[in-house]
Amino acid sequence: MSSTPRCPHCRHFVYLDALTCPQCGGELGFNLLDRRFHGIRDGYTVIEGVAWYTCSNRGWGCNWLVRDDAPAGQCFSCRLTRRRPAADDTIALEKWGKVEEAKRRLLLQLGSLGLPIVPWDTKPGGLGFDLISSLSGGERVVIGHANGIITIDLAESLDDRREALRVKLGEPYRTILGHLRHEVGHYYQSVLLTDDAAWAACRDLFGDERTSYQDAIARHYSLGAPEGWQQTHISEYATMHPWEDFAETFAHYLHITGTLGTAAAIGIHLDASATNLRDTDVVPRDSYRDEPVQRLLSDWDWMSEAFNRIKRSMGFGDLYPFDLVATVRRKLGFVHDIVTHAPLTLEEQIAAARPEVEERT
Incomplete structure (x- = not known):
């Protein structure tokens, strides 16, 4: 988002999932x-002479708009969902609606970063989502990514279940949005690394992803993370295999840029006098596309410390309970480089798709 989302009627602040202005x-x-948000009347609005309608999944919480020629009356985000709960599984559908909310936030951030999004139904290996529940029909659901399709277990939207898994696995952070950001990292590793030189540079930092993944899983869950992993990896899970190290690092890049972007949108900054060790104010930017990663991480060091202190003042744990050591910073620098050199911005993707499907990225 380039600015704080506001109601077009009264200019009051609204959250990204809002269906009505509070x-x-x-x-x-x-x-x-x-x-931007637009006012809706009788199920549609007109933007620059074009009619836009509410998504056919609005009853399940989707507030995105749809051009009148969109397939099945579904917005871009909903069309990326390949599988969803059955129409008569209302309990699973409620959980699906919450996961779709997180997915829309993810897609909005990917678009803001200028990352290419090729839908699963337009090209083999394109991005798609299977959002299904392990609590329905006895199906075994494994969160993961394969050939562009991200699978999310809707049962993870249950706070008690997700918290139990977080504690069991020793994770400091576990959310649906975090899962989505991690899994989309697997997708973008194959999309953004397009030549041998890029893959060689990636392997130099993260390790050789061609090593056996099954062996890595068995080793990780029998022995755990190697001693001293904190000096080389962002999390214990990142130590399992180079694939996971990249995806975890990519997810943290999205955590950092997303939170700084929100801080910028609502005008949060730190006065130099409050930081003591810095001569200039800390002013987060909406975009760091034209900035070196050192600027991004320096702003994050200060802002995350401030956010952690605010959360502790309410009796909660840290907002960002992670240490960015030198090796992890180099890995984040690699991700920053490939993201900021992505082949097309969101606007360029939209322009290239006209007039057939103007809304698609």
Whole structure:
């Protein structure tokens, strides 16, 4: 987001998942193209002479808008969902609606970063999502990524279940958005590394991903992370295999840029006098695309410390309970480089898709 989302009727702040304004009660719809909320009347609105309708999944919480020629009346985000719960499984559908909310936030960030999104139904290996529940129909659901398809277990949207797994696995952080950011990292590793030189540089930092993944899984769950892993990896899970190290690092890059972008949008900054060790104010940016990774990480060092202190003042744990050691910073620098050199920005992707499917990225 380039600015704080506001109600078009009264200019009050609204959250990204809002269907109506909490201040004036006006009905709202979000347009991916201009990243703004628009007022809805009788199920549609007109933007620059074009009619946009509410998504057919609005009853399950989707507030994105759809051009009148979109397939099945579904927004771009909903069309990326390949599998969802059955129509009569209302309990699973409620959980699905919450996961779709996190997915829309993910897609909005990917678009803001200018990352290419090729839908699963337009090209083999394109991005898609299977959002299904291990608590329905006895199906075994494993969170993961394969050939562009990200699978999420809707049972993870249950706070008690997710917290139990977080404690069992010794994780400091576990959320649906975190899962999505991790799994999309697997997708972008294959999308953004397009030549031998890029893969060689990646292997030099993260290790050779061609080593046996099954052996790595067995070793990790029998022996755990190697001693001293904190000096080389962002998390214990990242030590399992080079694939996971890249995906974990990519997820943290999204955590960092997403949170700094939100701070920038609402005007949060730190005065130099409050930081003691810095001569200039810490002013987060909406985009770090044209900035070196050192600027990104320096701003994050200060802002994450401030956010941690705020959370502790409420009796909670740290917002960002991770240490960015030198090796991890180099890995984040690699991710920053390939992200900021992605082949197309969101606007360029939209322009290239006209006039057939203008809304698709």
